[in-house]
Amino acid sequence: MIRPMQATDAPDVLALLNWMDDAPEREVFAPDAREAAELRGECEDRVCLVAEDVEGTVQAYCGLAPFRDGLALEGPLGTGDLHALLARAIERSEGLPVYAFSARDNLAVREALEAAGFTPMHTTDFYTAPVSNLARHARVPAGYTTVDHLPPEQYRALYRASEDGWAERLEWTDLEIEAHFARDDVRLVALLRGGRPVGFAELELDAEAARADLTYLAVHPAERGQGLGRVLLALAAAEVAAYPEIRKLRTRAHDHAHAARALYAHAGLIHCRSVVTYLRDDTEGEA
The missing domain is CATH 3.40.630.30 (Gcn5-related N-acetyltransferase (GNAT))
Structure with a gap:
């Protein structure tokens, strides 16, 4: 029953x-x-x-x-x-x-x-590596600086520009963005050139699981091809390394995100799980 x-x-x-x-x-x-x-x-x-x-x-x-x-x-x-x-x-x-x-x-x-x-939309693969392996490559390139906070309008603009599929947070108010980054388990590493943000790595810490999740890695399209993804990945790991109880960094990439997959493979992250996203939408085709 x-x-x-x-x-x-x-x-x-x-x-x-x-x-x-x-x-x-x-x-x-x-x-x-x-x-x-x-x-x-x-x-x-x-x-x-x-x-x-x-x-x-x-x-x-x-x-x-x-x-x-x-x-x-x-x-x-x-x-x-x-x-x-x-x-x-x-x-x-x-x-x-x-x-x-x-x-x-x-x-x-x-x-x-x-x-x-239900129709399968995409598969999301998850990758993991020891924090120490990734953090040892951390460096800030010449001409760049880092900050741990961005004004909501700058965060939203970079979030919008970096990936067409990211839409959820575009509807957040300034207060919601500020409240999110005020959480004890959330960290942001933003990379700036000439005072202008060109990329960020966003983290969520889970001390109980001894793991940090790299929830977003963004590089502005105009700044790609310079290795800034690798820079941000290593800087994110260095941020996590300040918490000795957290030993692993985990991240993810959809099946169409070829650049992200190549980045994680090059950095030595290992595939650990795959999740398929499905959608049933009876409204498709309606006027």
């Missing part, structure tokens, strides 16, 4: 999340919470469904959360009837575009997504 998730289901859904964590090939986009109270709070404003067997045991979970211009699918996660669970979630999507994210090797979920009308 498929039904809305109840507060009493939190332990069973947590067990499914831990089951997912035990094997990389089971990865899907899912709630961050790993405590019952946090999970209940995270699910309060979302569509959350579970599938249970004839004995009432929760076997699978699926949810919908606001995302971009539509919704993000959490799951499907578990060993139950993923097809029926997905169909019920789609019924609750109110015709909005639904994005889904699955490990490339999660063949059961990918088959269910594609059978439900």
